[in-house]
Amino acid sequence: MLIYIDFDNTITMKDLYYYLNLKDMKNCINEKNLINELETIDIFRIMGSNNRIKILDKFFLDLKKKKHRLVILTRNYEKIIECFLRKISLLEYFSAIIGLETLQKYHNKASIKADYLLNNHHILDPFDILILDDSAKQIEHINEKCDWIKTYKIRSFTGLSYFDIINIGYLIN
Numbered sequence: 001m002l003i004y005i006d007f008d009n010t011i012t013m014k015d016l017y018y019y020l021n022l023k024d025m026k027n028c029i030n031e032k033n034l035i036n037e038l039e040t041i042d043i044f045r046i047m048g049s050n051n052r053i054k055i056l057d058k059f060f061l062d063l064k065k066k067k068h069r070l071v072i073l074t075r076n077y078e079k080i081i082e083c084f085l086r087k088i089s090l091l092e093y094f095s096a097i098i099g100l101e102t103l104q105k106y107h108n109k110a111s112i113k114a115d116y117l118l119n120n121h122h123i124l125d126p127f128d129i130l131i132l133d134d135s136a137k138q139i140e141h142i143n144e145k146c147d148w149i150k151t152y153k154i155r156s157f158t159g160l161s162y163f164d165i166i167n168i169g170y171l172i173n
């Protein structure tokens with residue numbers, strides 16, 4: 001299965017871009033140093049407890065062992081996400097990061113992910129596709145435009161949680 005995983009409020013428990021803005025680092029959003037300067041307390045606020053990172057780590061590792069392909073699909077910047085995932089040691093699980101740099105050619109922000117999926121996949125693709133996202137709007141558009149693709153809604157407040165991991169298990173063969 002090909003599993004597209006959203007980043008903000010799915011992998012994280014906070015919108016990273018918003019968090020960085022709050023810290024007045026807006027102007028250096030493309031600087032890799034920005035992520036490297038994040039301190040343990042910032043990581044804790046963005047990701048939740050260390051235990052949550054361990055739960056995600058185990059979840060992604062299990063999926064990789066079962067030969068699923070994991071890709072980040074985000075409206076955030078690819079470079080920023082790459083740095084952040086490397087910092088929390090989760091980068092190795094993802095075969096690609098599709099972010100704003102790639103998505104910006106799709107002009108309808110509300111359906112930007114559905115438009116990407118529609119352009120890059122076909123109903124006859126040889127693999128099943130699953131989308132994990134906290135945005136009800138993005139999921140609504142994907143269900144509408146790409147109804148052969150499975151979707152699972154994450155609660156923004158908690159991000160991907162142990163509760164979700166149990167439920168997602170039922171969607172994955």
Ligand SMILES: [Mg+2]
Nearest residue numbers: 006008009134
């Ligand atoms: Mg999100």
